[in-house]
Amino acid sequence: MxxxxxxxxxxxxxxxxxITFAVSNNKTSFKP
Amino acid sequence: xxxxxxxxxxSTCVIGIGKNILNKINxxxxxxxxxxxxxxxxxxxxxxxxxxxxxxxxxxxxKLFHQSRKIEEICLPAFEITSAIDSFQYDQNRDLSGYxxxxxxxxxxxxxxxxxxxxxxxxxIGSSFVAVQQWVHDFEILDEMSVEEKDDAIGRHISDNEEYxxxxxxxxxRSAQEDFYPEAFMxxxxxxxxxxxxxxxxxxxxxxxxxAFEAIMExxxxxxxxxxxxxxxxxxxxxxxxxxxxxxxNGKLNLSALGSNFTK
Numbered sequence: 348m349x350x351x352x353x354x355x356x357x358x359x360x361x362x363x364x365x366i367t368f369a370v371s372n373n374k375t376s377f378k379p
Numbered sequence: 380x381x382x383x384x385x386x387x388x389x390s391t392c393v394i395g396i397g398k399n400i401l402n403k404i405n406x407x408x409x410x411x412x413x414x415x416x417x418x419x420x421x422x423x424x425x426x427x428x429x430x431x432x433x434x435x436x437x438x439x440x441x442k443l444f445h446q447s448r449k450i451e452e453i454c455l456p457a458f459e460i461t462s463a464i465d466s467f468q469y470d471q472n473r474d475l476s477g478y479x480x481x482x483x484x485x486x487x488x489x490x491x492x493x494x495x496x497x498x499x500x501x502x503x504i505g506s507s508f509v510a511v512q513q514w515v516h517d518f519e520i521l522d523e524m525s526v527e528e529k530d531d532a533i534g535r536h537i538s539d540n541e542e543y544x545x546x547x548x549x550x551x552x553r554s555a556q557e558d559f560y561p562e563a564f565m566x567x568x569x570x571x572x573x574x575x576x577x578x579x580x581x582x583x584x585x586x587x588x589x590x591a592f593e594a595i596m597e598x599x600x601x602x603x604x605x606x607x608x609x610x611x612x613x614x615x616x617x618x619x620x621x622x623x624x625x626x627x628x629n630g631k632l633n634l635s636a637l638g639s640n641f642t643k
Contacts, residue, residue, distance in 0.1 A: 348495070349630075350633070351495055351505050351626060352393045352625075354389055354391060355585050355624065356491065356494070362436070362439070363434060363435060363467070364446075364447050364465050365433070365583075366450065369429055369430045370400065370458060371459045372459075
């Protein structure tokens with residue numbers, strides 16, 4: 348499955364950090 | 380986004396993209412939508428969409444911290460952080476309630492079939508969709524519940540993790556993935572979280588669509604038969620969001636579904 352983000356299928360996780368982001372309010376338009 | 384795609388190691392960092400970003404660039408990924416809200420009596424189960432989700436995995440909290448700083452640096456100023464939550468393994472796959480979590484998780488080919496979109500165009504095949512909720516436990520209520528009451532809420536004995544003939548409201552009965560038609564299999568990657576004296580579960584479930592998650596949530600809140608999952612006696616989700624996890628090509632995130640501006 349080399350077309351998959353492999354972390355999804357990894358069974359063992361000891362520690363994790365979840366970070367969420369929002370598009371910054373001071374940007375009038377989002378660019379790639 | 381391109382810079383982020385270039386630096387991440389997808390074995391230790393999983394990226395999810397929210398629908399709001401796709402709307403901003405007039406792009407559509409089939410199946411990606413906004414998490415619905417649900418009601419359980421007076422309790423509202425919220426939908427709190429975010430634009431980008433980063434799940435860092437590892438064995439060293441310091442390394443995770445510095446990795447997250449690097450990702451923040453790349454994402455600024457286009458994005459701003461809305462939350463950063465550390466999670467951990469507790470006593471071999473237990474939730475902070477003390478019960479084992481993820482017992483019915485699929486493995487191997489079953490996990491791939493449940494979590495990964497195995498058909499579609501280049502840029503879509505290999506995708507996954509992830510539902511993320513931060514659940515907060517009420518530990519005072521848990522402390523007051525007897526072992527029997529807690530077992531009945533979960534549907535398993537805490538002593539040996541064996542399922543038994545528990546009440547219909549037991550969580551394992553409300554959420555038994557094989558009881559749905561079609562079967563509602565998801566690949567759960569949840570972990571406990573704690574901050575100060577608060578704690579709970581970061582519920583993370585990957586699917587080849589959000590249909591399984593929504594079918595299970597509807598049954599948990601009793602939309603079909605009015606029976607509410609007993610889990611809500613001691614825990615509540617305070618966030619809820621959906622993300623599309625792009626596929627990978629040549630070891631890098633494949634953002635071609637977002638258009639030519641996202642590819643080199």
